[in-house]
Amino acid sequence: MRSIITGDESWVHHYDPESKMQSMQYRHKNSPAPKKFKVVASARKVLLTIFWDMEGIVHIEFLEQGTTINSERYVSTLHALKGRLRRVRQDKVKDVVIQHDNARPHTSRQTQCALQQLELPTIPHPPYSPDLALSDFFLFPFLKKHLKGNHYETDAEVEADVRSWCRSQTPEFFADGMRKLVQRWRLCIERDVDYVEK
Template sequence: MKAKRKDMCTQLLERYNTQGKACLQRILTGDKSWVHLYDPECKAQAMEYRHKTSISLRKFKVVASARKVLFPLFWDMDGVVHMEFLEQGQTLNSERYISTLRALKPRLRRVRRDKDSILQHDNARRHTSRQTQNAIKQLELTTLPHLAHSPDLAPSYYYLFPQLKKYLKGHHYDNDEEVVADVRRWCRRQSSELFADGVRRLVKRLRLCVDRNGDYVEN
C-alpha cells in the first residue's frame, strides 16, 4: 500500500512539475461529509472563553446529536462549485452519486466556464463501480488517481471539512434546514484565497508522502 501511495504521489508531482499552477487550477476536488444538528465544542474551544484564573466548573460529557445531514461537496481554488444535501435516510450509493455528477456537469459549465477540470475523488465503491465509471465517461469527466485510505491527500478532509466543522461546533440547530443554511452561509463567506490555499497544500503533502516512502501524512 505504501509503495502504491508513493508511486501515485510521484506521478502527481511530475504532472505538477510539468504544468505548474495550471495543474492545480484544473483540480476539482469532491468528497462527502456529515454535519450534526449539534456538535459540542472541543476542550480547547471551551477554554477560549474562560480566563486561566477563573474557577473551572465540572462539566458533564456532551455528545454530538444523533440527527445529522449528509452532503457531497465539490470545490476548486476559487470556491465551492456544487453541493447537495441528502434527504434523511438516503445513502450516497452509486446511483445517487451519478445523480450528483449529472447535476455537477452543468455547474462546471457555468462556474468554471472554459476551464478544463480534473475531478479528484477517492476510490470508494460508489466512485469505482462500473455504473459510475460508465457515467463518468458519458459525462466526459477526467479523474485524478486516488488510493483507498488516503484522506491525508484529499483537500476536503485535511483542510476544508475540519475548518467548517470547527465553526459548527457548539451551534445548536432545530432542524435540517437550519444547519444546511448555515453550511451554505459559511461557504459563501470564505474568500477564494482560503480555497486556493487548501489546494496548494496538496503539493506539500504529496512531497511529504514521497519523502516518507508512502507513509501517512499527519496534519
C-alpha cells in the same frame, strides 16, 4: 492545479459540542474547577456533498433524510456537477479533472462509466490514503470548527449556515487548500508513499 475539482461527503450534525479548547474558561488558580458534563453530538444530522476548486465552491448538495450515498446517487451528483460547471466555470469545463477518494460509490463500475460519459477524468487516489483527501484534511475541519457549539432545529438551518460559511470564504482560502494538497503529494513521494499526518 487550476483544473482540479475536489469533492467529498461529510456528516453535519444539528448540534456538535464545543471542543475542550473552545469551552475553556478563565478561572483563578484557587477557584474550584467547573463541572462539565459529557456532551455528545446530536443524532440528527445531514449528509453534505461538496465539490470545490481554487476559486471556491462549485457544487453543494445535501442528502435527504433516510437515504444513503451509493453509486446511483453519486452518479446523479456527478450529472448535477457537470451542469453546474457549465454555468459557473464555462472556461474550464473541458479541462476539469476530478479528485475524490476511493470510497466505493466513487470507484464503482457505474460511477466509472458515468465519469467517462460526462468526460470527467479523475486523479488516481491511492488506497487507504485519507491523508490525501483534500476536503477531509482541509475544508471539513474549518467548516466543523465553525459549526461546533451551534444548535440547529431543522435541516434547513444547518444547510443555510453551511452555505453561508462557504460563501464567506475567499478564493485565497480555497487556493491555499489546493497548495496544501500539492505539498502532501510531495511529502508522500519523498516518504516513499508513507502516510502523511501533517
